[in-house]
Amino acid sequence: MTNNRNTIQDIKEFEVAERFLRYVQIDTQSDLSSTTFPSTEKQKNLSKILVQELLDLGITDAHLDEHGYVYATIPSNTDKQVPVICFCSHVDTSPDCSGTNVKPLIHENYQGQDLSLPEDPSVVIKFAEHPDLKNQIGHDIITASGTTLLGADDKAGVAEIMDAARILMAHPEIKHGKIKILFTPDEEIGRGVDYVDLQKLGADFGYTMDGEKAGTIEDETFSADGVKLTIHGVSVHPGFAKNKMISALKIAGEIIESLPKNSLSPETTSGKEGFIHPNGIHGGVDQTEIDFIIRDHNTNKLAEHEATLKAIVASVMSKYPSASFDFKVQEQYRNMKEILDQHPEIMEVGLEAIKRVGLTPERRSIRGGTDGSRLSFMGLPCPNVFAGGHAFHGKMEWVSRQDMEKAVLTILHIASIWEERS
Structure with missing residues (x-):
């Protein structure tokens, strides 16, 4: 157990921010008025890239199905019988604000100043109006340029799962059971799991990486x-x-x-x-x-x-x-808490993983919903873990590089804790 934990804590090389910067430049906005699934064909442009990157990591079953879902499996590397855990994020961005021609910017070593975005100086991310900025001193803050949303909801989650997959494939000394990866379209318009094949996915429990503030995990929705x-x-x-x-x-x-x-x-x-x-x-x-x-x-x-x-x-x-x-x-x-309360070990593992990252876990309820809401009632109990983004669906959206790295470590710890406890 100690070696597993220490190996994860010793990881210092991350690619999550670089992946995120690439992913947000691909327009994946969903469309509520569309009658197709996915609602926009362009969502698949990112999904196809994710499949190829997963294959390049050595994950041999990664594929995109006809509905726009990405499925992939990281094989178990332990002799233990471990529950199959899924990590899930959505590739689409909100119809509420343009996702075309996103130009991400990195504000390095943030020191508490207001952030004026260059392509529309009237868009200002004010320290006084974004309370979580007080936790970001010294961090590298990523924003859009002022004319679009950023896409941290939920390309931060996508990038975190991808970087965790890279690390797990490169570090077989981190013991874990079978891990499933699921990337969905159309979450922002409430259709994200309409055609997901849970039998093919074959997971026992899941974690969506689609939350906000670092250290939070949500087990209750509207x-x-x-x-x-x-x-x-x-x-x-x-x-x-x-x-x-x-x-x-x-x-x-x-x-x-x-x-x-x-x-x-x-x-x-x-x-x-x-x-x-x-x-x-x-x-x-x-x-x-x-x-x-x-x-x-x-x-x-x-x-x-x-x-x-x-x-x-x-x-x-x-x-x-x-x-x-x-x-x-x-x-x-429906409120996923009705299902998650029947499986308290899922939240226990999530809270312990956040502690191991060095954060104070915060159990939250969401004034909204996630793919996990419906997945829980479909048979895949699925709380929502922080991805680090803030001010979703608008031009003032932002995320911290360091918080995304903490989310990557949280994924690794979740995988290893399930193995430890089996």
Whole structure:
């Protein structure tokens, strides 16, 4: 056990930052409006590179399937019967901000200054507004140039898994069981595991590398539903519309205006509080659709929030007896804590690995979801480990080289601790 641990602690040569800098320059933005899978073909451009790099490391079964998933296996190098562990990250970046022509910059030896990004000096990463920057003194901070997101969500995780794979293949003295690697598309639009083949993957437990602050590991997410509200109005030529036209578009505006102002919205909630959030509207006089996302850490409260929304809709619609509406609820994902609490050893190993890296472990819940949320309920219990990125989905996104290196070491320790305990 001691030799395994010391070998990992002695590793000083990392390639994670160099890999990350290459990966973020490949546009992999997903598209919510697309009906294909993956939603954008360009996501495969990075996945193909990852497959080749894995093959070059000597991982012989690395391949890209027709759905855009990368699967690979690092063989066991121990005689022990060790649970098969999967490490997973997603290759796509958020549709919320451009991922085209990303130009990563390294701000070496950060000393607490505000970071003004050169291609748009109005984009300033301010020390006072990013509390985690206080932990980055002396680190090398990587940002984009001011016109795009960076892509740390989740190319930091991808680069960390790739560098850990390189180290494990080069250091057979680090004992571990069979390790599976999974890179997914379309996580940012909630479709990341729609076509994953868990039987082919063959893992017992997993860890997504998709978290934020160094030292954190997350075992709780929102539970999530989507609601599609379709309003059917009465369309009449506007020149002859008096007392006849009922605009579905205007009714939609009234419904949105009737939502709670001081609660149940993303902008008024924090911690474990849930919300009702309209995140898309399209249509016209005859028919208008509003897409809502419903979120809460308590799964039972989703139905309460949906009832609240439906009551608001019914109250507004009662003023327009000639109009009608459809209210359709679709399950999106559930709080992975419901599954992970049944397998406490997964979190115990993760927390111990973070300690061995020299960080203080911090157990967190996410006001969001990960691939791990759905994977857990599909049969692969899967908490979320820090990848080091911050300010996701926008131009102020940043990540520390040193934090990514800590994440690589955390992966190595997770693999070795499972072997030790078997």
